Amino acid sequence: MYLIANGKVITRDPAMPYIENGGVAVKGTEIIELGETAALKAKYPDAEFVDAKGMVIMPAFINIHSHIYSALARGLSIKGHNPTNFYEILDGMWWAIDRRLTLEGTKYSAYTTFIDSIKTGCTTLFDHHASYAEIPGSLFEIEKVAKELGVRACLCYEVSDRDGEEKCNQAIKENGDFIRHCAKENDPMIKAMFGGHALFTISDKTFEKMVKENNGMTGFHIHVSEGLNDVYDSALNYGTRSVNRLLNHGILGPKTMLGHCIHLNAAEMDIIKETGTMVCNNPESNMGNAVGCAPVLQMIQKGITVGLGTDSYTFDMLESLKVALIIQRHNACMPNVAWCEVTDMLFKNNPKICAQYFDQPLGVLKPGAAADVIVMDYKTFTPFGADNIDGHMIFGMTGRQCETTMCNGKLLMKDRKLLCCDEEEINAKTMEAAKDLWGRINA
Numbered sequence: 001m002y003l004i005a006n007g008k009v010i011t012r013d014p015a016m017p018y019i020e021n022g023g024v025a026v027k028g029t030e031i032i033e034l035g036e037t038a039a040l041k042a043k044y045p046d047a048e049f050v051d052a053k054g055m056v057i058m059p060a061f062i063n064i065h066s067h068i069y070s071a072l073a074r075g076l077s078i079k080g081h082n083p084t085n086f087y088e089i090l091d092g093m094w095w096a097i098d099r100r101l102t103l104e105g106t107k108y109s110a111y112t113t114f115i116d117s118i119k120t121g122c123t124t125l126f127d128h129h130a131s132y133a134e135i136p137g138s139l140f141e142i143e144k145v146a147k148e149l150g151v152r153a154c155l156c157y158e159v160s161d162r163d164g165e166e167k168c169n170q171a172i173k174e175n176g177d178f179i180r181h182c183a184k185e186n187d188p189m190i191k192a193m194f195g196g197h198a199l200f201t202i203s204d205k206t207f208e209k210m211v212k213e214n215n216g217m218t219g220f221h222i223h224v225s226e227g228l229n230d231v232y233d234s235a236l237n238y239g240t241r242s243v244n245r246l247l248n249h250g251i252l253g254p255k256t257m258l259g260h261c262i263h264l265n266a267a268e269m270d271i272i273k274e275t276g277t278m279v280c281n282n283p284e285s286n287m288g289n290a291v292g293c294a295p296v297l298q299m300i301q302k303g304i305t306v307g308l309g310t311d312s313y314t315f316d317m318l319e320s321l322k323v324a325l326i327i328q329r330h331n332a333c334m335p336n337v338a339w340c341e342v343t344d345m346l347f348k349n350n351p352k353i354c355a356q357y358f359d360q361p362l363g364v365l366k367p368g369a370a371a372d373v374i375v376m377d378y379k380t381f382t383p384f385g386a387d388n389i390d391g392h393m394i395f396g397m398t399g400r401q402c403e404t405t406m407c408n409g410k411l412l413m414k415d416r417k418l419l420c421c422d423e424e425e426i427n428a429k430t431m432e433a434a435k436d437l438w439g440r441i442n443a
């Protein structure tokens, strides 16, 4: 049993949002009590005491859209790659990587993604993976790493026609195999979705195969209208809009999550709302790819559950939060919009999206919630309390200030030192995997 206390506690529980000097008592995988430090210490004298030293104790972050396959790209320069549009970014960069990503490459990509997430206080990831060099077993490889490190993950494989029918069939089977495996294992930490790349690389025949393989077992996770090319493809080749095409194939529903949704019209938003489908926004990635600004304010106004991901542009959810706010304000030419929407996305909607897949409540510190708790080294020099927490999150705090990370009642990092693995050893092996991958890309 643990007592993480002697800190300023942000709970994200409306019943008791803030405790000035308090903590959480953790037993097994869940939180059993919150309260004042002195009272908890008196009640649980035998618990292992994790001293927050006056820092901020809060729920661990949730990232609802990442790509493990992109992890080894940091610092990579591909010869002759100078993209002038979104398609060229995919083809010249991301597909060049995933076509050469072996199981070994996938494994080390998973390590770095999860380690960086743990170090920025994020313990739950919804990942969308592709490794077209070696597809079979890749989700199982990622699962092994997630279990070894002790993080929570909801995984899927990115089905696409881009590398031919045989690879596409392998990708469909990888989803099916992993979904059935998760259903059988029923591990509370590992869940599965059915992944699809994007409409413009998925034919009607492939959608039919995906739906058949999934057989209603789980929801879909797919990129939608990220670039205008997706909109043109649906219009020119299928005579419809992207979301209508998904609706016609039976892809939408309360367990399905659509990535980006930048170029939607009002009718498509209505369909998303009516089917209870979820959306994830990835503001930094959208700006980096110059694909536009998602209509987040309109979607939320319509009652669509929009959550916040990173697209692996960063693993720091607070960085993503800051950019989510400023892109919306910049786009609207209004300096007073989006505050509540973006903080709701990260702190309310991401936990809501998790609830579709994970049984224990996440993103909140309250009795019965999963013991996913972080301690942030955030020194306050202006008033700090229940009424202005988000102002501190947006303008003061960054993920790198995470000192201690607990997931499912297990300490993964304490005082900035990883307890779940030998970081130096993994980094050294990852370096070899990256050099091997880069060498093959630029050969």
Ligand SMILES: [Zn+2]
Pocket: 065, 066, 067, 128, 223, 259, 311
């Ligand atoms: Zn993505």
